[in-house]
Amino acid sequence: MQQTKALGWLLALAICISSPAHARTLHVVASFSILADVVKQIGGAQVVVKSLVPPDGDPHEFEPSPDDARALKEADIAFLSGEGLETWFQRLAQASGYKGKATVVSTGIETISMEEDGKSVTDPHVWNSVRNVIVWADNIEKALSAASPEDAAKFRSNATNYAKQLEQLDAYARAQIGAIPKEQRKVLTSHDAFGYFSRAYGVSFLSPIGLSTESEASAGDVAKLIDQIKKEGVKVYFIENSNDPRLVQQIAAATGAKPGGKLYVESLSAADGPAATYASLIRYNVDQIVTAISK
Numbered sequence: 474m475q476q477t478k479a480l481g482w483l484l485a486l487a488i489c490i491s492s493p494a495h496a497r498t499l500h501v502v503a504s505f506s507i508l509a510d511v512v513k514q515i516g517g518a519q520v521v522v523k524s525l526v527p528p529d530g531d532p533h534e535f536e537p538s539p540d541d542a543r544a545l546k547e548a549d550i551a552f553l554s555g556e557g558l559e560t561w562f563q564r565l566a567q568a569s570g571y572k573g574k575a576t577v578v579s580t581g582i583e584t585i586s587m588e589e590d591g592k593s594v595t596d597p598h599v600w601n602s603v604r605n606v607i608v609w610a611d612n613i614e615k616a617l618s619a620a621s622p623e624d625a626a627k628f629r630s631n632a633t634n635y636a637k638q639l640e641q642l643d644a645y646a647r648a649q650i651g652a653i654p655k656e657q658r659k660v661l662t663s664h665d666a667f668g669y670f671s672r673a674y675g676v677s678f679l680s681p682i683g684l685s686t687e688s689e690a691s692a693g694d695v696a697k698l699i700d701q702i703k704k705e706g707v708k709v710y711f712i713e714n715s716n717d718p719r720l721v722q723q724i725a726a727a728t729g730a731k732p733g734g735k736l737y738v739e740s741l742s743a744a745d746g747p748a749a750t751y752a753s754l755i756r757y758n759v760d761q762i763v764t765a766i767s768k
């Protein structure tokens with residue numbers, strides 16, 4: 474009798490150890506759509522991700538809704554890119570009663586700075602170099618695993634596979650752009666969102682608006698830019714999916730630069746568009762730029 478009891482107990486224990494604990498689904502908030510996609514790639518079926526700034530939205534300027542505040546308050550993890558991108562987040566966190574500490578995924582990335590109005594400002598657009606998003610993936614994996622240790626192995630395997638895809642994407646960008654003569658690699662865009670792209674892949678970008686779409690160009694800045702575009706022989710311009718194209722169109726008209734199309738600089742397209750994931754966004758931008766500057 475005693476023996477049967479002990480056996481039953483051992484059996485129950487064995488079942489307990491061998492069957493993995495049923496992990497819960499993590500509810501995650503990401504500040505903007507590009508980051509939300511990368512979190513989905515690592516989190517897989519174990520996470521539900523809400524992007525605060527929607528596809529085609531401007532991550533510098535954002536008016537959160539009551540729904541956004543509720544999602545943040547209830548989130549297991551909130552992810553930010555950081556480096557000055559989400560200037561609106563602190564106010565939303567306070568208003569929503571969010572008690573957690575947001576995970577900044579750009580931690581560990583070697584940032585670049587630009588002079589703006591006599592001040593050195595950190596460029597927040599780190600994702601426009603693919604290698605920086607491998608750092609994101611690593612930070613995201615650590616945060617997800619800390620919140621749900623039962624799924625740590627799954628997150629690690631997703632992150633490893635995704636990093637491999639990103640390595641290939643980075644090599645693709647280098648090869649495509651590297652095939653174009655250096656003196657042709659010059660583009661006009663709306664705002665300074667391509668500092669990391671420029672450093673990684675060797676394309677020069679000129680823009681009337683600074684690092685944040687919240688800044689404005691003076692008449693003097695615009696006149697100087699028009700001179701520079703003519704002097705350097707910049708022949709092509711792009712509009713951006715997430716902000717007003719009028720200023721860049723006016724400048725292009727004054728210089729004779731031709732339209733290259735649209736670039737997805739800091740926001741995904743809608744699900745049926747050409748840049749519905751981070752990887753397709755980079756591939757699309759590289760192809761658009763290469764087509765325009767090879768003419």
Ligand SMILES: [Zn+2]
Pocket residue numbers: 533598664665666684685686739
């Ligand atoms: Zn920007």
